[in-house]
Amino acid sequence: MSRSDNAFNQYLDLVRDNAAVMAKGRPALLEAVNKAGASRLAEAIEAYKPASDEIPECRLDRLFAPDYGVNIARVPMTADVAASFRCGVPQLNSLLAVVANDIFRPTDVLMRNMPEGLTVCSLRQVPAEFEADAAALLADGADKNSIAGAISDALAHDGIYVRVAPRTEIEKAVQIVNIFNSPVPMLTPRRLLVHACEGSKVKILLCDHTQTPAVQHLNLQNVYIRVDAGAEVEFYDIEESSAATHRLFSFRAVQHSDSRLTVNTDFLSGGVTRNEFDISVPGDGAYTSLSGLAIVSDEQICSDSVVLRHLGSHCTSRQIFKNALFDKGRGAFGGRIVVDEAARFTDAAQTNRNILESPSARMEASPQLEIYCDEVKCSHGATTGQLDERALFYMQARGIPRDEAKRMLTQAFMVDVIDNISFEVLRQRLHILVEKRLSGASADCSTCATACHSQAPEE
Amino acid sequence: MEDLLKVENLRAGIDGKEILRGINLTVRPGEVHAIMGPNGSGKSTLSGVLAGDPRFTVLGGSATLAGVDLLGLSPEDRSHEGLFLSFQYPVEIPGVTMVNFMRAAINAKRKYLGLEPMSAADFLKTMRQKRAVVELDNKLASRSVNEGFSGGEKKRNEIFQMAMLEPRVAILDETDSGLDIDALRIVAGGVNKLKTDQNATIVITHYQRLLDYIKPDFVHILYKGRIVHTGGPELALELEEKGYDWIKQEVDNEQI
Ligand SMILES: Nc1ncnc2c1ncn2[C@@H]1O[C@H](COP(=O)(O)OP(=O)(O)OP(=O)(O)O)[C@@H](O)[C@H]1O
Numbered sequence A: 001m002s003r004s005d006n007a008f009n010q011y012l013d014l015v016r017d018n019a020a021v022m023a024k025g026r027p028a029l030l031e032a033v034n035k036a037g038a039s040r041l042a043e044a045i046e047a048y049k050p051a052s053d054e055i056p057e058c059r060l061d062r063l064f065a066p067d068y069g070v071n072i073a074r075v076p077m078t079a080d081v082a083a084s085f086r087c088g089v090p091q092l093n094s095l096l097a098v099v100a101n102d103i104f105r106p107t108d109v110l111m112r113n114m115p116e117g118l119t120v121c122s123l124r125q126v127p128a129e130f131e132a133d134a135a136a137l138l139a140d141g142a143d144k145n146s147i148a149g150a151i152s153d154a155l156a157h158d159g160i161y162v163r164v165a166p167r168t169e170i171e172k173a174v175q176i177v178n179i180f181n182s183p184v185p186m187l188t189p190r191r192l193l194v195h196a197c198e199g200s201k202v203k204i205l206l207c208d209h210t211q212t213p214a215v216q217h218l219n220l221q222n223v224y225i226r227v228d229a230g231a232e233v234e235f236y237d238i239e240e241s242s243a244a245t246h247r248l249f250s251f252r253a254v255q256h257s258d259s260r261l262t263v264n265t266d267f268l269s270g271g272v273t274r275n276e277f278d279i280s281v282p283g284d285g286a287y288t289s290l291s292g293l294a295i296v297s298d299e300q301i302c303s304d305s306v307v308l309r310h311l312g313s314h315c316t317s318r319q320i321f322k323n324a325l326f327d328k329g330r331g332a333f334g335g336r337i338v339v340d341e342a343a344r345f346t347d348a349a350q351t352n353r354n355i356l357e358s359p360s361a362r363m364e365a366s367p368q369l370e371i372y373c374d375e376v377k378c379s380h381g382a383t384t385g386q387l388d389e390r391a392l393f394y395m396q397a398r399g400i401p402r403d404e405a406k407r408m409l410t411q412a413f414m415v416d417v418i419d420n421i422s423f424e425v426l427r428q429r430l431h432i433l434v435e436k437r438l439s440g441a442s443a444d445c446s447t448c449a450t451a452c453h454s455q456a457p458e459e
Numbered sequence B: 001m002e003d004l005l006k007v008e009n010l011r012a013g014i015d016g017k018e019i020l021r022g023i024n025l026t027v028r029p030g031e032v033h034a035i036m037g038p039n040g041s042g043k044s045t046l047s048g049v050l051a052g053d054p055r056f057t058v059l060g061g062s063a064t065l066a067g068v069d070l071l072g073l074s075p076e077d078r079s080h081e082g083l084f085l086s087f088q089y090p091v092e093i094p095g096v097t098m099v100n101f102m103r104a105a106i107n108a109k110r111k112y113l114g115l116e117p118m119s120a121a122d123f124l125k126t127m128r129q130k131r132a133v134v135e136l137d138n139k140l141a142s143r144s145v146n147e148g149f150s151g152g153e154k155k156r157n158e159i160f161q162m163a164m165l166e167p168r169v170a171i172l173d174e175t176d177s178g179l180d181i182d183a184l185r186i187v188a189g190g191v192n193k194l195k196t197d198q199n200a201t202i203v204i205t206h207y208q209r210l211l212d213y214i215k216p217d218f219v220h221i222l223y224k225g226r227i228v229h230t231g232g233p234e235l236a237l238e239l240e241e242k243g244y245d246w247i248k249q250e251v252d253n254e255q256i
């Protein structure tokens, strides 16, 4: 058996050997997903071939190779660890939920303050009236073309279902904090399903943290968002984890007519991160904004790939991704915009800019346009360069030490991505966070923008 | 009196090409020196080499500021020691606001001198006072460094920064170029206000006009990387009248 077979087969064996454990208390919803996942996995293992242009560490056979434990018996994290997660940021004032390793835990704050029209619950406890909806999201959101999607489905035993009722605006952000806390290596299938019904509005903030930084973890995160006609969703994702935490992040969304979707992803620290965004816009007149920044240092790797499919007409999309790579940091950006025949009057723009701050840092960028329609306005561009030496000298000549000048220029380079964030509290915090990260503050949770688990007493 | 700036037999080049071919210059406290000379003679190279521009390579000689060896210091430490260069072409820095830029500069200097960072209130007060020296618009002070500034605004901004940093030796590289007549008067007036008997100014210019406002004690002519002539203020008037040909002939004949 080849190494790559081993990497994946261990999960197939796991679900086969533990069918009874997994079946315990499992709702029909998840049973269907597990079964579909396992059968796709068997086929996908046969068919698996790594892409030739991938960063080797980002290859799926490498990411899945370690002997991770999977918590199929649903052993909860120690109670006090989870209980200590409180949002200490009064301004953020979010509706907080925690995913403790792989188990969803709503907080009292969330349960007590759940606004009218908002549902946030575990996939194990979806109210009967929404069961069909959740099942449809699970099926539509399955990552069917990837072996990672098959593993994620085969192992799924929890997840979060968020539904915003039609024409309901949720003012507070729904904040989901993913936490790793495990003494042994662990793979966590994590799933977030969001259904923003017609004319609704919601902000979602996802934060990744690791409390056991020395232990190897793989965060297998799957997000699926359905944005119905006229709905508006803002989705923010901040990764601040450890070098031993790897992440395979699959984000998929579908947008209907006149909807708005804003996605912002920020890599502040981690090990090997592979982010995949796949957004389809069948609706007309929709607006999509995708932005991201990554500060990659030491031996970190952050790879982003985006596929944006314009299928409806009169849609606009804006993408901007900026990466700063230090030390032996490596990054990749693959951006594909597909404009379907029917997608007349599409206005799509994509920008990727990267700064190499060290001679051993690397960046691969490959933007692509696939246009099957004449009446469109599309632009894309990718540049990789260094900090402006003239600006550095000018700042030094005014007495600013070179390192500080570099930090200021790097921050200036990223400022438009941050300023683009309309969620004001988060924008301000991200400014501080990026500044701290660039000035070399250790990337632990105390520096995190969201300060989601400081020990402040609950209000 | 102790020399403030002493440059001896300074030679420097770029990409293997020697540009400064033995510069000697002594500046004492309270003095104003003007350096004139044809295009490409090495005036900006001299100011860049003194400020530590990494594009240039020092090939020999020395430069000291109040006895401190400048050439061994980083550009930032040269600034902390009291050297200021008003750039002929100030650099635009999108995304870095003037306020953050100046605060970083001031506090870096204070740290070098062993002082606490300036309080926010004191800093803003100082900004306000120094802006007044060159009548710099508050709007410019709140924008990104030099970004979208007009040529004249950039030069005014240079002298504002000089006012903030209170250098011991300021080199003004063609600060007059790009300034309209009123701005020239204001900026030159600003430079004069900053003058004390403890500091010194070197003005690099092509025009007598600036020297009507900033009165030099000495005028030097730089040609082909050397100071080939030094005189009093009357030398600038003579150049205005006669151009550089006579100087060029003198020097080029000597070389034969
Ligand atoms: N970056 C550079 N690369 C190559 N040559 C350079 C560079 N900078 C200056 N030089 C050359 O060095 C010589 C001196 O240039 P410098 O800018 O010092 O002249 P200057 O006296 O300031 O001229 P001006 O009056 O036009 O400002 C010129 O021949 C110029 O072409």
Ligand SMILES: [Mg+2]
Pocket (backbone or CB within 6 Å): B043, B044, B045, B088, B173, B174
């Ligand atoms: Mg010049």
